[in-house]
Amino acid sequence: MTSTEPTGTAAQRRARTLIVGQRILIRRLAERAAAWVRAGRRDDLDGIAAILGCIFRLILLGAGAYGVWWLIRRWPALLWIAVPLWCWAAIRALGTGGDEQAVDESPQPASRDAVVLLLHEVLGDRDAVHLSEVLTHLQSKGQGEGWKVADLRARLEALGIPVAPKVKSGGKGPTRGVRRADLPPLSQPEETEASPAPSTAA
Known part of the structure; x- marks a missing residue:
């Protein structure tokens, strides 16, 4: 590095x-x-x-x-x-309060991982979900109060999470949403160097 x-x-x-x-x-x-x-x-x-x-x-x-x-x-x-x-x-x-919630505007890996996990939670076994449903889920947990779909979209894009313009979910018409296939992988902890194998010499 x-x-x-x-x-x-x-x-x-x-x-x-x-x-x-x-x-x-x-x-x-x-x-x-x-x-x-x-x-x-x-x-x-x-x-x-x-x-x-x-x-x-x-x-x-x-x-x-x-x-x-x-x-x-x-x-x-x-x-x-x-x-x-x-x-x-x-x-x-x-603002000040919303920045400390689950969907932070800063692209720190830990914050993004938290959001990706949240999106997987909302997705369940589906392939896509509307942003409006994600926002409803957030607000049911007491987060994102006062947000609109545009606010959520801006924060997701700031974290590098793609937002698709036309997504079908739950039998509803196509609108902005997130696809499971587009979600970034979770960050992997850095692997430490393997310690030398113990000597078997007598």
Whole structure:
């Protein structure tokens, strides 16, 4: 093992943590923006008049996005502030409690082994399982509270566990899931050097 491996592993762990955090942050921002736009609908009106508020809010969001783009084009140095803030927000999006649960965002072998064992438990004798069923199983054990399927998917992918886009399970239609054949093998403990055989010479 070379001396650069631990550094490379740590760098990969940080990169994957950042990727997972960014996915969660983008999803949350999109959900909040969509909820804000929907809140502009007037239930006491009909037709176009009822959704004028939604249209106006969409225009405001578009104008805000264009304004940010224009500012960065005008003063690229703003990226020195925006990028660190974005990375900080992405890491914060992971939260603190969920990171210590069974599906950790860090790709440490022990964590991955725990998740692989959990997936085998949910699979039983089946060849595939939907992510929604895995999430239900997690939450029944008091883990993954507040997670959505997208959160579980991001953490599985960060651990190097493939998620298939179309999986059939339990007679339900195809959706995202995990196949038994795609699960990575469990880590094997490092074998110690065999001790020399005892001499049989007299």
